[in-house]
Amino acid sequence: MRASLIQVGVDQQEPVNSRRERVASRVRSQADADLVVLPELWPVGAFAFDAFEEVAEALDGPTHQAMSAAARDAGVWLHAGSVIERDADGVLYNTSLVYSPDGERAAHYRKIHRFGFDKGEATLLGAGTEPVTVALPDTTLGLATCYDLRFPELFRQLVDAGAQTLVVPAGWPARRRAHWSLLARARAVENQTYVLACGTGGTHAGVEQAGHSVIVDPWGEVLAEAGPDEEIISAELDPELVGKVRHSFPVLRDRVLGLPTP
């Protein structure tokens, strides 16, 4: 199973509509992949808070239209990264979208852990409340977004629900790049899963992005890693490797649950 991560360079000089078309054509260029992954909030930029209201869209909005068509044309499963979603009550969310190869939206996931402490996303957006897994023919995806990467309990919940490939779109800042790379590998090792961590490149809203998207296998080996700018990385995933690693080194079996509070 071939996975491609498109590390989109987000430049605010590029109009959102142009970026949508450009990214859709990059998705179409990956027709030899089974699964294509895009980053967090690539239409607007994860730190372009001032633009969130303006670009907010319904679940069937312009990004949905473009990504559904691109997935169908390429014949791939597409994790289309995330958009600023506006729901029927006017609440905004950071929402990831997943499409099947026939262009149907297979799932959406509203980011649970909002970043910014008392600023930015944490004050502008509503919080998701539901972990989401998506069954593909060869693997089950567990969905998380950017700051979620710091919360291992969410990933354990996804693994308990059957996730074998954890997908993490992000807009991670360059100044904490070491955390990004470390946590992506840690989530793979501790959960014995593939991790597909897809960030953005370039600089937007004055925040230099880490880039360095990475594909990690269930033993913690890095199969592919991007540099800082727009780039596509790919790797072959062996759907049987998750089971093999869990069988030969059965750490998950040794979990001790329900310990008393000290």
Ligand SMILES: O=C(O)CCC(=O)C(=O)O
């Ligand atoms: O946790 C971090 O250091 C970065 C998180 C972030 O940028 C985000 O969730 O948008």
